[in-house]
Amino acid sequence: xxxxxxxxxxxxxxxxxxxxxxxxxxxxxxxxxxxxxxxxxxxxxxxxxxxxxxxxxxxxxxxxxxxxxxxxxxxxxxxxxxxxxxxxxxxxxxxxxxxxxxxxxxxxxxxxxxxxxxxxxxxxxxxxxxxxxxxxxxxxxxxxxxxxxxxxxxxxxx
Numbered sequence: 016x017x018x019x020x021x022x023x024x025x026x027x028x029x030x031x032x033x034x035x036x037x038x039x040x041x042x043x044x045x046x047x048x049x050x051x052x053x054x055x056x057x058x059x060x061x062x063x064x065x066x067x068x069x070x071x072x073x074x075x076x077x078x079x080x081x082x083x084x085x086x087x088x089x090x091x092x093x094x095x096x097x098x099x100x101x102x103x104x105x106x107x108x109x110x111x112x113x114x115x116x117x118x119x120x121x122x123x124x125x126x127x128x129x130x131x132x133x134x135x136x137x138x139x140x141x142x143x144x145x146x147x148x149x150x151x152x153x154x155x156x157x158x159x160x161x162x163x164x165x166x167x168x169x170x171x172x173x
Contacts, residue, residue: 061139068166071122074098085169086111121165
């Protein structure tokens with residue numbers, strides 16, 4: 016004798032639990048990607064700031080070889096002649112500074128929240144401070160709490 020055959024109803028679609036599990040997995044993956052892309056954006060912005068500072072440092076050297084003197088704060092506009100890129104923007108982000116003393120000239124960038132620079136970017140700059148000799152407005156190594164990041168351009172001889 017054979018047992019009675021039971022007919023199971025044919026399922027169409029997914030259960031609510033299956034849909035919820037898939038939704039949670041997609042949410043976790045999307046959140047991970049947002050974190051990765053956010054930190055990559057911070058690193059790219061800090062790399063751009065460092066690159067612009069180094070470009071201004073090179074441009075200042077060209078200015079020195081042409082004029083026989085290192086640029087001061089008043090010569091910032093004259094540096095436009097040497098650069099074809101818009102590193103010297105109208106937002107007053109980059110400057111030539113004599114903040115530590117009259118004998119030291121720095122290339123400086125304003126990296127405050129008002130200039131669209133986030134805390135994540137400033138922390139990325141802080142990690143790169145020792146590699147690129149980044150300092151703050153008093154000449155000590157740059158930290159993320161500072162609004163100005165600078166690179167020493169030249170120590171002027173008396």
